[in-house]
Amino acid sequence: xxxxxxxxxxxxxxxxxxxxxxxxxxxxxxxxxxxxxxxxxxxxxxxxxxxxxxxxxxxxxxxxxxxxxxxxxxxxxxxxxxxxxxxxxxxxxxxxxxxxxxxxxxxxxxxxxxxxxxxxxxxxxxxxxxxxxxxxxxxxxxxxxxxxxxxxxxxxxxxxxxxxxxxxxxxxxxxxxxxxxxxxxxxxxxxxxxxxxxxxxxxxxxxxxxxxxxxxxxxxxxxxxxxxxxxxxxxxxxxxxxxxxxxxxxxxxxxxxxxxxxxxxxxxxxxxx
Ligand SMILES: NC(=O)c1ccc[n+]([C@@H]2O[C@H](COP(=O)([O-])OP(=O)(O)OC[C@H]3O[C@@H](n4cnc5c(N)ncnc54)[C@H](OP(=O)(O)O)[C@@H]3O)[C@@H](O)[C@H]2O)c1
Numbered sequence: 001x002x003x004x005x006x007x008x009x010x011x012x013x014x015x016x017x018x019x020x021x022x023x024x025x026x027x028x029x030x031x032x033x034x035x036x037x038x039x040x041x042x043x044x045x046x047x048x049x050x051x052x053x054x055x056x057x058x059x060x061x062x063x064x065x066x067x068x069x070x071x072x073x074x075x076x077x078x079x080x081x082x083x084x085x086x087x088x089x090x091x092x093x094x095x096x097x098x099x100x101x102x103x104x105x106x107x108x109x110x111x112x113x114x115x116x117x118x119x120x121x122x123x124x125x126x127x128x129x130x131x132x133x134x135x136x137x138x139x140x141x142x143x144x145x146x147x148x149x150x151x152x153x154x155x156x157x158x159x160x161x162x163x164x165x166x167x168x169x170x171x172x173x174x175x176x177x178x179x180x181x182x183x184x185x186x187x188x189x190x191x192x193x194x195x196x197x198x199x200x201x202x203x204x205x206x207x208x209x210x211x212x213x214x215x216x217x218x219x220x221x222x223x224x225x226x227x228x229x230x231x232x233x234x235x236x237x238x239x240x241x242x243x244x245x246x247x248x249x250x251x252x253x254x255x256x257x258x259x260x261x262x263x264x265x266x267x268x269x270x271x272x273x
Pocket of ligand 1: 075
């Protein structure tokens with residue numbers, strides 16, 4: 001059997017989202033993808049659902065020219081200690097592991113730093129609407145950066161960013177889907193409290209959140225300008241917004257992003273050898 005072109009170490013949620021996007025966008029054929037995961041049931045599921053190749057041995061993944069690390073932060077040191085010493089020169093490493101700095105990652109490669117693309121995607125990748133920040137070390141060649149970009153474009157949008165922004169990205173767009181789903185949950189409940197059937201409330205809220213995001217993005221206008229357009233003096237929206245301002249929703253969101261950013265920084269320390 002020929003070598004895989006692309007492999008993933010860790011076959012969890014994010015790995016599955018990428019496999020689905022890559023195959024759906026014809027970036028790789030199923031037979032070109034190899035996934036390693038310790039759980040037999042998980043491997044069997046991925047093989048059956050996407051026709052990809054699977055293995056329980058992480059080192060098998062090194063036969064591909066591009067290897068993506070999709071394990072949890074706590075699992076990364078063990079995985080790197082296993083594959084780092086056997087890394088083929090010039091193979092591209094891509095990491096989606098939250099908090100894992102490039103300098104810490106590269107310490108596990110005794111034969112020299114690999115070309116490394118550090119990324120921070122988010123869970124919206126599972127529905128093809130993700131946003132992924134990518135940063136490259138000096139070893140990454142242009143064609144490898146473009147390869148990484150194509151991989152993440154199969155599950156959403158891609159943005160090039162210097163690594164020093166990554167903790168903030170983690171706290172904002174990495175954790176952001178959880179903030180927004182909490183807000184959606186609260187708004188659905190609010191609609192129910194005002195007498196709307198739950199199904200209708202959910203539909204109204206989801207489309208309002210999706211539509212508001214698209215409005216901000218496509219108009220290019222400042223969000224405050226778009227907000228002002230729907231605030232009639234002494235009207236309904238003005239009454240609602242007053243309550244949100246009195247409850248310090250803006251300041252609370254800033255504190256949430258700050259806390260998540262700091263936690264990402266802490267996790268980065270824990271990944272160090
Ligand atoms: N989910 C997100 O929204 C999101 C967003 C941005 C970044 N990330 C990052 O993406 C990474 C993966 O997240 P996830 O949500 O996909 O996690 P996940 O679903 O837990 O996937 C991790 C997978 O790796 C497997 N694994 C554990 N130890 C391993 C080993 N030694 N060798 C190979 N595979 C191993 C796990 O198997 P077991 O289940 O048997 O342990 C699991 O299938 C994390 O580092 C996270 O920080 C996630």
